Amino acid sequence: MRFFCIALAAASCAFADGVGIAFPQENALLPAVKRTYVIGAIPAADATQPLTIAGVTNDVYKTGAFIAMVPVEGGTNTITLTWGTNTLDRTFRVAFPSPPKPAATNTPPRDVRKDLGIPPDEEVSDARPKGKRIEDLTVMIDPGHGGQDTGALMPHGAGEKTVNLLQAQAIEAEFAKYGIKTVMTRTTDDEFPALYARPRRAYAEKVDAFISVHHNSTAADRDPREVRHTAAYASTPNGLALAKAIQQYVGPQVTGVKNAGAQMRSYAVCRNPAVASCLLEIDFINLPEGEDAALNDADRRSRIAHAVLIGFLDWLFAPDDGT
Ligand SMILES: [Zn+2]
Known part of the structure; x- marks a missing residue:
């Protein structure tokens, strides 16, 4: 029909x-x-x-x-x-309900080093680059999804990939203002760098931090108006320190939505043992207000970008490792 x-x-x-x-x-x-x-x-x-x-x-x-x-x-x-x-x-x-499938057994865990091209005997660390001069830093900004992979859909039909890129570009511009070099994993809506190609590149280019930018949506039967929030995720303790430092500033005062804080979750782009990595879920976009804010509110994107910068600096200059 x-x-x-x-x-x-x-x-x-x-x-x-x-x-x-x-x-x-x-x-x-x-x-x-x-x-x-x-x-x-x-x-x-x-x-x-x-x-x-x-x-x-x-x-x-x-x-x-x-x-x-x-x-x-x-x-x-x-x-x-x-x-x-x-x-x-x-x-x-x-679909009609189907009986639960028996749990898969004997699935070997993914070899992160293999996924990222890190030689087995190479010593790597995702510790923060303490003492490094601002002008010597490089941060990789990763607009999530791209190309055929639209990510979450918004009411007017555009995909998450579009607002991820807009927000990532705002972060890129904000970091540039303060002389911090950035590298983008993609710069157009049409590109789709493979999932593991992104952290692989972060390792290969020896960047100092990796920030993945996403927007959220709910499963079909969950009402996004009931769960709308902003959150950050990481998959290593050092990544979590970065996620926490950033997310404390990306709260309701800049996004207008509840802050669920930072927590550990297993994400392909965050499991990098060589680069402190985090993933930001800025807001939910499968509802009218979330779409409007992400797509049309350039001021909010700038405020969020500034918050990400402040959080990054907070992480960089924190007195102790592991905070
Ligand atoms: Zn996403």
Whole structure:
């Protein structure tokens, strides 16, 4: 099925420029959930009109973006949106619950050194570069995802990759102001450096820190309005020190959302034994307000970039290792 339109005026028939349903995508197969979020956008000019999704009237954000939680059943589901004289259908499938698979056994742990091209006998350390002069530092900034890998989807249909790049570019500009060299793992939306190619490059180029920039979304059946927060992650103790130092400044005062702090989590880009690495989840973007802030609020991106810089300096100049 594809959307159709019963508007009288041809102009309002144009479901282009990010207008439509971004999630679930047409014919998508969702896991065995009992409800899902539906995100998308109607023309901003129609934002004051009542929007009905699966028979329930919903708020429309000023950009035209909307979110609704709708109940679903295993099998084929069709959801209808109506506003004014417009109608939009979306058909997708939901899997039936299947018995849990037996846990995989004997899976050897990944060899991080092999993944990153670090010779087995080479001594490496991800300790912070204590005493190194600012002008001698290089920080690798990694805009998450890219190319075919869009990352999380936003109501107007753009992917996380786009806002990750915007935020990473703001961080790059902020570090440059203070004479700190940066290297970007990608500089366009179309590139997709492979996951392990990023920390591999951080090791090969002997950078002093690695900061991966991401935005978050919820699983289909979780309402992002209930869990929206900012957080940082790391996969080594030294990486965690960097994540903590940064995340203390990327709080509600700059992002406008709750700060969940920094914690350990196993991420491919953060398991680098040669470079202190962390991953920032700036905000949730599978809701209208999160999309608007990440995509349209350049001031907020600058504030976040400044907070990342201050946190980085805090980490660099902390009195003891391990703080
Ligand atoms: Zn991501």
